[in-house]
Amino acid sequence: MSIYRETAIILDHGEGGAATNRLVQNLFFKHLGAPTVPEDATIVPGNDRLAITTDSFVVRPAEFPGGNIGKLAVCGTVNDLAVMGAKPVYLTAGYILEEGLSLEILERIVIAMAQTAREAGVSIIAGDTKVVGKGDADGIFINTTGVGFVPADRNLSSASVKPGDAIIVSGTIAEHGIAVMVARESFGISGDLQSDCQPLADLAEALIAVVPQVRCMRDPTRGGVATTLLEIATASNVGMILNEMAIPLRRPVRAACDLLGIDPLYVACEGRFLAIVPDELKEEALLALRRHPRGKNASIIGQAVVSPKGVHLETINGGERPLIALEGAQLPRIC
Amino acid sequence: MSIYRETAIILDHGEGGAATNRLVQNLFFKHLGAPTVPEDATIVPGNDRLAITTDSFVVRPAEFPGGNIGKLAVCGTVNDLAVMGAKPVYLTAGYILEEGLSLEILERIVIAMAQTAREAGVSIIAGDTKVVGKGDADGIFINTTGVGFVPADRNLSSASVKPGDAIIVSGTIAEHGIAVMVARESFGISGDLQSDCQPLADLAEALIAVVPQVRCMRDPTRGGVATTLLEIATASNVGMILNEMAIPLRRPVRAACDLLGIDPLYVACEGRFLAIVPDELKEEALLALRRHPRGKNASIIGQAVVSPKGVHLETINGGERPLIALEGAQLPRIC
DSSP, X not given: OTTSSOSBOOGGGXXXXXXXXXXXXXXXXXXXXXXXXXXXXGBOOXXXXXXXXXXXXXXXXXXXXXXXXXXXXXXXXXXXXXXXXXXXXXXXXXXXXXXXXXXXXXXXHHHHHHHHHHHHTOEEEEEEEEEEOTTSSSSEEEEXXXXXXXXXXXXXXXXXXXXXXXXXXXXXXXXXXXXXXHHHHOTTOOSOOOOOOOOOHHHHHHHHHHOTTOOXXXXXXXXXXXXXXXXXXXXXXXXXXXXXXXXXXXXXXXXXXXXXXXXGGGSOOSSOOEEEEOGGGHHHHHHHHHTSGGGXXXXXXXXXXXXXXXXXXXXXXSOEEEEOOOSSOSSSSOO | OTTSSOSBOOGGGGSSSHHHHHHIIIIIIXXXXXXXXXXXXXXXXXXXXXXXXXXXXXXXXXXXXXXEHHHXXXXXXXXXXXXXXXXXXXXXXXXXXXXXXXXXXXXHHHXXXXXXXXXXXXXXXXXXXXXXXXXXXSSEEEEEEEEEEEOTTOOOOTTOOOTTOEEXXXXXOSHHHHHHHHHHHXXXXXXXXXXXXOOOHHHHHHHHHHOTTOOEEEOXXXXXXXXXXXXXXXXXXXXXXXXXXXXXXXXXXHHHHHHHTOOGGGSOOSSOOEEEEOGGGHHHHHHHHHTSGGGTTOEEEEEEESSSOEEEEEOTTSOEEEEOOOSSOSSSSOO
């Protein structure tokens, strides 16, 4: 890249002097804009509540089918705000770069952040860059922190689920984790495996507009659908019964899971949410999601119950098995 | 540590399952409290402006005389808000941990964060933990993002400095960078070298209360006093003349700088700020700082001028030299 004297990250890029300035001006500001908050946008809406969330991203490889760590870092944080019922407004971005990281890769990552931020309607208003020596990090880590506002009349909570409520997933599951895993290790699997990574704020708003009574939404990232539902079930002191047949799963993802011996219910999504709604509103909710391009494979996958507690899966072959909390992960470093 | 099954970080601690939950409950929540925002505190003040800043910390070693990466991560971000004239309110904390990191060290770091946050009057309201494999990071990296509010009538800006204005530093300089450097490399230097790392929000408020006309404040972290003043001089299109004799520098720090061939004006402070005030208010400003325990060594170190542009140092022996922007750092990974 001719605009730099360098083609890869050097330690000086992280030290706040002329080299840092060059990197920030010629790469970060070029694509993300300088981090100045427009004066009128900083006035905080009257009675809305502030929502804040933070996430660090360490995915390996940094680029994978369907996205890269930059796109993921925007989606992950925007989606955490969206499922709280917040309208995402601002993001910050903190980069930890390893000496030797290619500036070409870094630029692709920053371009993806800029595009995804535009798509999600958020401004990246503050940034920070640190560089560590070769071997002291693994290419690139990104922290994004998101700030949004929850309209005064919204109160989504994982503790508000009632027996009888319907459990909806906004699309096909397990695609992000499997795409990253296969990109990292290959295993000789090819197939059409793409991350589902996408921002969900507009889809969440589309649902709330039609069904403001939605109890809660959650994005099933680390730990997947099973772990996320276990957390909600515990918080609300209910049980949940899932219908395996209703869980949307693309054929190549199912094949890869079978081959690797991985349960897709524990694999991370980065562009899906779970929504729990009162039973009598489930069809309206499903329609609201399916009408939206990001929710066209939405499906009602289960129901909250008084007992048994925990989360149980009614399997395709008529059996039933409990979904338990895993000690750790099947797939490390997928986000 | 008997409350864990482990004595060091394992990959599963970062994967969102039972091991993560154990770490979060038994270590992070134990010291920092669970990240629930008290409902009444989330209402955003009417006409105040939101201030947001982010910083990642990669200091090596993670523990150094006068602090550790946890204390530093709180101070660094609180101080970035304070010098904007914002009252710091919330922090988020994102941890990237290397497999094998001692839980004892991690606990000391988290305890320091909790203590420093209390001292600074901020709540840590969101957190995230990722774990990467051995060799994929260097012990621990922490991102902190801070949210604060700038009262409607405050407008501090690096671009508002006028010729004639006085330049004040809130205390002795270069202590953080030198303390970390010596802790890392030893060099056979002993001496009383302690980081100056401390939160400055109360000191900044004490100054503004007495001299609301303060033009701007900045904390001279990476790149030190020289780099920070160069940025302000450029933004305000003024020159600056510094008086070397007036710059407060502790004897052991001066000795270490001489020995290592390092210019203390380029060494990071983490518990000092530069304040630029109208000339006629400089004595009130100085007194306001010196009355406060965190500002008792404050000193007027120079003046803004029409020309020459840039920053010039009048040396102790009567000479003058320009302070120029460095390409990178004299001391990598000090924050």
